[in-house]
Amino acid sequence: MPRYQPPKGYYTSTQVKEILNISGAMIANYVEKGKIRHVVPPGRKHGYYLKKDVDALARELETFFKLEEETEAVYFTTAQAADIPGCIKLNRELFTTSTSESDALLAEKWTSWIQKNPQVVYVLKRGEDVVGIATILPLKPGSKKFEKVLMADTSILLGDVDISANDIEEYTPGNKVQLYLAEIGIKPSLHKDLRSKYGAKLISNFMDAIVDLGKRGVIVERIVSVGATRSGVRLLQHFGFSEIIFPREDTRVFVIDMKKSGAPITQAYREAYQNFAGQK
Structure with a gap:
């Protein structure tokens, strides 16, 4: 069966997994929390994910992991x-x-x-x-x-x-x-x-x-x-x-x-x- 291309401004679940390096379960978790909006077109079982939400989350996660690395690098001493x-x-x-x-x-x-x-x-x-x-x-x-x-x-x-x-x-x-x-x-x-x-x-x-x-x-x-x-x-x-x-x-x-x-x-x-x- 032909693979549907996402509408402009949206990603497929496969693309989201690759961009965020997360599982399908984590995608569902972010959708539930309102971090990523998910749209299912009429007559379709699977939907698409709003591109700007995914891109914003990618930047947020990148910043978070950089901060974690920065925090690990500091140490407390006299x-x-x-x-x-x-x-x-x-x-x-x-x-x-x-x-x-x-x-x-x-x-x-x-x-x-x-x-x-x-x-x-x-x-x-x-x-x-x-x-x-x-x-x-x-x-x-x-x-x-x-x-x-x-x-x-x-x-x-x-x-x-x-x-x-x-x-x-x-x-x-x-x-x-x-x-x-x-x-x-x-x-x-x-x-x-x-x-x-x-x-x-x-x-x-x-x-x-x-x-x-x-x-x-x-x-x-x-x-x-x-x-x-x-x-x-x-x-x-x-x-x-x-x-x-x-x-x-x-x-x-x-x-x-x-x-x-x-x-x-x-x-x-x-x-x-x-x-x-x-x-x-």
């Missing part, structure tokens, strides 16, 4: 001295500040922090490029210097702020600390879908890093952060942070009490710490 210039550059993309130190002075300060405690700055890297960052400053609970810095209208990461290596606490068993989550962000210039995937990877690894402190016997009393943007506030609330009253009206400060909070990250941390304490 920042090394060689990464610090890239970290500062990314900070300048993420934040706007009216006052800022030079890159050289910032690099010197940041490097002194990670020399004191290598787990202060975490990065998400693609090759040698820093595409994501999470900076967590471990400080003494009740630090007056930290309270003073928080009250000032100066960027803790980019400004002329008096937080030296001496103020950074080390992660040793039994040491009590409060953590300042100074930032967590992804390179803004990346494709939005890639930012989303990288962001999920960064957040997941950040949470693991907090839980790991419990495994090591570090006593985290609270985590403090500032919500500078709407997305930042939503992220903090998602983590389980609660907003507190703060003297500066233009600054929104959020806190997690690691003993009292019911947030998943605090529960996982407490369980990890209890396991550590039980092994002593």
Whole structure:
């Protein structure tokens, strides 16, 4: 029997299988979900598939698989001295500040922090490029210097702020600390879908890093952060942070009490710490 040619603007099922590299069952699945429109002419058992839907899905799948490959290529690690210039550059993309130190002075300060405690700055890297960052400053609970810095209208990461290596606490068993989550962000210039995937990877690894402190016997009393943007506030609330009253009206400060909070990250941390304490 002669094989019917599809009308203009349509594909046959065989063509769709070849273009998308999928089975007939997957075609039916996409039709059911409304991703591909299927038309059956009168008197025919088999229909045709709208070309523009199939082509759009092909582009979407190609982008998805490229993003999956990109996501596999990135890795989460502690920042090394060689990464610090890239970290500062990314900070300048993420934040706007009216006052800022030079890159050289910032690099010197940041490097002194990670020399004191290598787990202060975490990065998400693609090759040698820093595409994501999470900076967590471990400080003494009740630090007056930290309270003073928080009250000032100066960027803790980019400004002329008096937080030296001496103020950074080390992660040793039994040491009590409060953590300042100074930032967590992804390179803004990346494709939005890639930012989303990288962001999920960064957040997941950040949470693991907090839980790991419990495994090591570090006593985290609270985590403090500032919500500078709407997305930042939503992220903090998602983590389980609660907003507190703060003297500066233009600054929104959020806190997690690691003993009292019911947030998943605090529960996982407490369980990890209890396991550590039980092994002593």
